[in-house]
Amino acid sequence: MLDEPRTVFRGLGAAAGFVKHAYRLAATIVDYTIVVDPPTRRLTLGGTVATSDPFLLTQTPLVFVVPTQAGRLRWPTESVQVANGRVVAALGPLLVER
Numbered sequence: 475m476l477d478e479p480r481t482v483f484r485g486l487g488a489a490a491g492f493v494k495h496a497y498r499l500a501a502t503i504v505d506y507t508i509v510v511d512p513p514t515r516r517l518t519l520g521g522t523v524a525t526s527d528p529f530l531l532t533q534t535p536l537v538f539v540v541p542t543q544a545g546r547l548r549w550p551t552e553s554v555q556v557a558n559g560r561v562v563a564a565l566g567p568l569l570v571e572r
Contacts, residue, residue, distance in 0.1 A: 482510050482517070490524065491540045493531065493554065493563070500530035503538070503561055508549075517549065517565040523556055531556060538565060546571040 485491055485506045493501040506521030519538055536551040550566035 480510055480512065482508050484508070485521075485540065489540075491519075491521070491538055493526075493551065493561070494537050494539055495530045495533045495535070498530055499525075499527070500533070500536060501526040501556070501561065506561075508565065517568075519549070519551075519561065519563040519565055521561050523559050523561050526556060528556075536563075538563060 485504070489504070491503045491506050492499055493503060502524040503519070503521040504524045506519060508517055508519050510517055531554055536554055538549045538551055540547040548569040548571060550569070552564040552566055554561065554563040
């Protein structure tokens, strides 16, 4: 169906994404997926937490960063929840750094 969430980005295996507060590392996320909900166009991150700093995860602003060969993909986070080694975060619009 056209209204079902769709995967827009996936990091598997050794690929890691990072939740950052300014330049400080709040969490390392592996086996992550970013999905979009077509009716609302909202992005949601889900993944496994490899490392984290619980204090930094409560700070704002937080950004989810994915290094690529061409630069970095960055999504501002609107909310972040971590429980039982998993993360779920609502993401804002994609920003690209080269």
